[in-house]
Amino acid sequence: MTSLELPGHSVADFATWQPVLRLLRAAKAGRAGKAGSAEPVRVAGRIGQDGWSLALPRPAPRPGRASQTEDMQDELDAVERVRTALAEAGVEDVSFSATIDPAGAAVLRLLGPSPAVEPGMGTAHPGALILVEGSLPEPWRRLPDPTYAAGPASSADPESLERTLRERLPDAIGATEEEIAAAEARLGVRLPEELKALYRVTRARWEDWDDDYEEADSVFAAVRCELSSVDDLYLADASTRHCRWEQAAMKAVGTRPDAAVQGVVGSPGWIVFADNGGGDRLAVDLTPGPRGHTGQIILIGHEERVGAGLLADSLTDWVLGRERRGPRYRCDEPPLVAYVNRARIQSVREAAHPDLEVLSIGAWDGAPSSLAPVAGLPRLRTLSAYAGTLADPLEIAALTGLEYLELGPQDWRVLLDAGAVPRSLSAASITAYGDQDPLPVVAIANEILALWDRPQIIQTVVEGDLGPLG
Structure with a gap:
C-alpha cells in the first residue's frame, strides 16, 4: 500500500470526511432498514473538483415547487468541505471506501490519485488505466x-x-x-x-x-x-x-x-x-x-x-x-464497430469482418462467446466484454493488435494469473458493476499498472469515530 503524503493539508484528516460519511451511513442504514443493525456497513463514492458521486437520496420537492438548493444543503456542505481540502492540496479527484462498525468506528481508505488512471465515471471505481504514457486511441491519432x-x-x-x-x-x-x-x-x-x-x-x-x-x-x-x-x-x-479513453476507444x-x-x-x-x-x-x-x-x-x-x-x-x-x-x-456501426448483445448483432461470428476495429460484447441470453471468429483480424484494436460473456478469456491472446481492453474483474484475474495480459495494450479498464467494493478492483488495477511499471493507485488509510447512528 502506498501512502498519500499531504503535509499541511486536511484531505487526509478524518474531520474533513466526517460529514460525508455520516450522511452515507445514515442513507445506507435507512435503505436497508438496519438502523439498529450489529453489522458494519461499507460506503464508497467519489468527490472531485468537477463533481461528485455519492449514494445519497434526494428529497422530492413539495408539490408545485421545483427542487431547491436548500433541499440538499447538508450534502452540499459536506461535499464542499472535502472539495476545499482537495483544492488546497492540489488534488483534482479522489475516490474512497469506508467501513463503519455499529459503534461508529470508521476505517476510511482514500484511493488515488494516480497520473496513470482516469477518474471513474460516476463511481468510486477507477477509470481507464493509461498503460503507455501520452498514448491516444487510434481515432485521435488519425490525420x-x-x-x-x-x-x-x-x-x-x-x-x-x-x-x-x-x-x-x-x-x-x-x-x-x-x-x-x-x-x-x-x-x-x-x-x-x-x-x-x-x-x-x-x-x-x-x-x-x-x-x-x-x-x-x-x-x-x-x-x-x-x-x-x-x-x-x-x-x-x-x-x-x-x-475519455474508454469512450474514445469505442x-x-x-x-x-x-x-x-x-x-x-x-x-x-x-x-x-x-x-x-x-x-x-x-x-x-x-x-x-x-x-x-x-x-x-x-x-x-x-x-x-x-x-x-x-x-x-x-x-x-x-x-x-x-x-x-x-x-x-456515422462510423460507430458495422463493419467498423460491432455491438454483440441481445438487441443488436447476435453473435461474434456475425460481427467478424476484415474492417472490424471495435468489438463490444454485451449482455445476452445465449452461451458465452468464443473469440475464435475474430482472431487474426488485422484492424481489431478494441475489445469490451461484459462479465461472463467470454467462453475462454485466454482466447484474447490471439488478438495481437489490441490497444484497449475492457473486462470485468474475474476475466482480468484469469489473464493475470496466466500471465496472458496482452502487451500490445496502451490502455485498459476494469468494469465493476453495482455496489461492488472498489478495493479489490483497485488491487487488480495496480497489478495491471505494475506490468507496465506505471504509477500505482495510492491508498491512504484514515481512522476515526462517527459515534453511534442517531
Whole structure:
C-alpha cells in the first residue's frame, strides 16, 4: 500500500470526511432498514473538483415547487468541505471506501490519485488505466487524408464578400495586414482569402465595440454567427476534442467516397472562426473530403466527438445565406464497430469482418462467446466484454493488435494469473458493476499498472469515530 503524503493539508484528516460519511451511513442504514443493525456497513463514492458521486437520496420537492438548493444543503456542505481540502492540496479527484462498525468506528481508505488512471465515471471505481504514457486511441491519432484534389468552390468570392460586409458594417474596425500575418504565424497556416477578407472588414475585438453587446450583435448578425476575434482563431485538431479513453476507444473514423467533410476527430486544416451561439463551432475547412471544397464552412458539434457537418460551400455562401447542409457519416456501426448483445448483432461470428476495429460484447441470453471468429483480424484494436460473456478469456491472446481492453474483474484475474495480459495494450479498464467494493478492483488495477511499471493507485488509510447512528 502506498501512502498519500499531504503535509499541511486536511484531505487526509478524518474531520474533513466526517460529514460525508455520516450522511452515507445514515442513507445506507435507512435503505436497508438496519438502523439498529450489529453489522458494519461499507460506503464508497467519489468527490472531485468537477463533481461528485455519492449514494445519497434526494428529497422530492413539495408539490408545485421545483427542487431547491436548500433541499440538499447538508450534502452540499459536506461535499464542499472535502472539495476545499482537495483544492488546497492540489488534488483534482479522489475516490474512497469506508467501513463503519455499529459503534461508529470508521476505517476510511482514500484511493488515488494516480497520473496513470482516469477518474471513474460516476463511481468510486477507477477509470481507464493509461498503460503507455501520452498514448491516444487510434481515432485521435488519425490525420485527415491530404490526397483529395479539392479546390475552392466556384462561389468563393473574396472581393464580393468584403464589399458585402463593408456595406453591412460601415463603421467596423478591420484587421491590419500585420495582424492577419501575425495570426498566420501563430497558427502555422496560411489563411484562405475569404477569411482574410472578413477580418479586413472587422477584427471582432471586444474593445473595438466598447463592450457594447448591441454593437457586437450587429456584427454577429452581419456574418450570421458569433465571430471570434482575429487573435482568437485556432485549429480544431484532435487535441481540441477531449474524450475519455474508454469512450474514445469505442469510436471509429472513416471517410466515404461521396463525403464533403472528412470523418476525422479533428484536423490541422479546420480553422475555427466562430460559434453558433449554442456551443457548436464554425470552421473553415482546408482539408475537405472527396466531394468537398477547400474553404468550405463546417459545423463542429459540441456534443459530438467525431466528424463535422457541412454548412456552406464557401464563406461567401455562408454570409449570403446560401447554405448547403451535408449528411454526416456515422462510423460507430458495422463493419467498423460491432455491438454483440441481445438487441443488436447476435453473435461474434456475425460481427467478424476484415474492417472490424471495435468489438463490444454485451449482455445476452445465449452461451458465452468464443473469440475464435475474430482472431487474426488485422484492424481489431478494441475489445469490451461484459462479465461472463467470454467462453475462454485466454482466447484474447490471439488478438495481437489490441490497444484497449475492457473486462470485468474475474476475466482480468484469469489473464493475470496466466500471465496472458496482452502487451500490445496502451490502455485498459476494469468494469465493476453495482455496489461492488472498489478495493479489490483497485488491487487488480495496480497489478495491471505494475506490468507496465506505471504509477500505482495510492491508498491512504484514515481512522476515526462517527459515534453511534442517531
